[in-house]
Amino acid sequence: MMDDPNGNPEKGFLEFVYDFYASMKAHEIKLVYEGKVTHQITKAFIALAEAQMEENEEASRVQRTVFHVMVECLQNISRHADEFETEESAYSGRGIFMVSNTDQAYCITTGNAIVNEKIPGLGEMLEEINALDEGELKNLYMKQMREGRLSDKGGAGLGFIDIRRKTGERLDYHFLPVSDKISFFLLTTLIPRSS
């Protein structure tokens, strides 16, 4: 941000802030965060979301599902955002977390950079989860719990299955190329408010 000699912020920047605000309003974005996702950040966001949903008298089933999805999404970033050196360091271990809601649904979106080598495996896993029905998801969850030993980072590969089961919605995702080494992995989950 550039200040002019009289101490006023540059006009262009303030216009950007307003445009940013207007854009958030237009997309009904209630929360957006960029950076490292620590456990403290996770706790702060879920507390904030809970307080807001309580105030809006959201159905308790919706509240619980939003809570579940937020926790798993935030923990995905904190555990799986890859660390990079050199030219990609601006993405290292960081991510974006966004919550928006309309009358119909909550939408929780996360994004973080990953090394390109992980794309085939991750894509395959998400496709498999999307293709399964309720009973198959339950069996896969049980199988993963039995066999999937906890990794050093504490993830059991269960998060995606859990999100799919709790929401009943398919997992919508994209990989956007950042450089020849890394890509940005985006995941969006819808939580219908009616059911």
Next chain:
Amino acid sequence: MFDMEALIIKGTEDSPTITLDLNADIMELAGRSLPEDVNTFYEPVLSWIEEYARNPLPSTVFNFKLTYFNTASSKVILDILTQFEEMIEDGHKVLVRWHYPAEDEDMMEAGEEYAEMVEVPFEMVSYS
């Protein structure tokens, strides 16, 4: 009086209250479970149960009264249940009481799924 020292951990916004107290006749895990590091948090619980299993009471009743647990915790819950399964294989009596809020279908189903996964008797207890 029992020799085994009680393990009592007060719950927080992200970790459950643990009460493993033989003299008070309570074995319970209650509240929310999404600790930063599940392995570190549950290590003393798993160790306590492991020690208890060597010389347990004639009949053990263990209460789960969780309102929320994340997927990382779900694996540890299975580890605890597996310890009970081994106690039963060794000829001991164990009952798991799975408490769930009456309106929380997911928490009820989670208990039913665990009951399917391990050879341990479950009693489902709804509360409001």
